[in-house]
Amino acid sequence: MARAATTTDAFNAVAEPRRRQILDLLAQGERPVNDLVAMLGLAQPQVSKHLRVLREVDLVRVRDEGRQRLYRLNAEPLRPIHDWLRKYEQSWNARFDLLDTVLAELKEEEPDGTD
Amino acid sequence: MARAATTTDAFNAVAEPRRRQILDLLAQGERPVNDLVAMLGLAQPQVSKHLRVLREVDLVRVRDEGRQRLYRLNAEPLRPIHDWLRKYEQSWNARFDLLDTVLAELKEEEPDGTD
DNA sequence: TTGACGTATTCCGTTATGGGTATACGATTC
């Protein structure tokens, strides 16, 4: 088995910096492909390919406007990522550096208080 | 060029479900490899390999304890992901479904009000 | 219709993943 497809989920789709950049751009509003091409400094086919991936995980939606295709953001698939990260928030918000791990360990299990 | 290495950053490292699972387990406290092996139902070498990736992006730290290696979580590299997601939070927290895109578009640019 | 534009798709090559299996290494015990 190889690495999971980029179109498997938002986690994989968003691992690619360019794709994140595209989302960042689309966060400002709907854009035709060529706008993105210009802004990203990438070749048009690559942009279309990245958009395809984003489309397949439903991170972007398209709307046909004449000969242009206007892409817009749909952030909802990012939610699971955010939700998953949520439980780790405290780890960097506090000075838990190693203390929190120790504490968590103590109250979770390791019932053998064998130091 | 191929896909960015899994060890490039937390984004890539965490795109793999198994690796997320490992972090989830380590969130509960330090664990030796074999514990993870048992909990994950994976072969030991695969677990070691995943741990290596996590180690390379500093998502886990190791501590030698006799013949065991105790791994523990270091969540900080997750922070950039969280930070990046932050700007999209409102997109799914409200009913901005397509309204927000339109609004953003209006106030950002597209100075030609040609509709 | 022909042509230009905007975008998507196909084909290529390089790279590395992730699982499987075997094995190497260090530490401990006998």
Added chain:
DNA sequence: GAATCGTATACCCATAACGGAATACGTCAA
């Protein structure tokens, strides 16, 4: 020193990513 445990590494395979280049659409203009 030998056997054993706990873990890491090496090797193999199948898969697919990403960029580049060429090209195939569909739409609009002359």
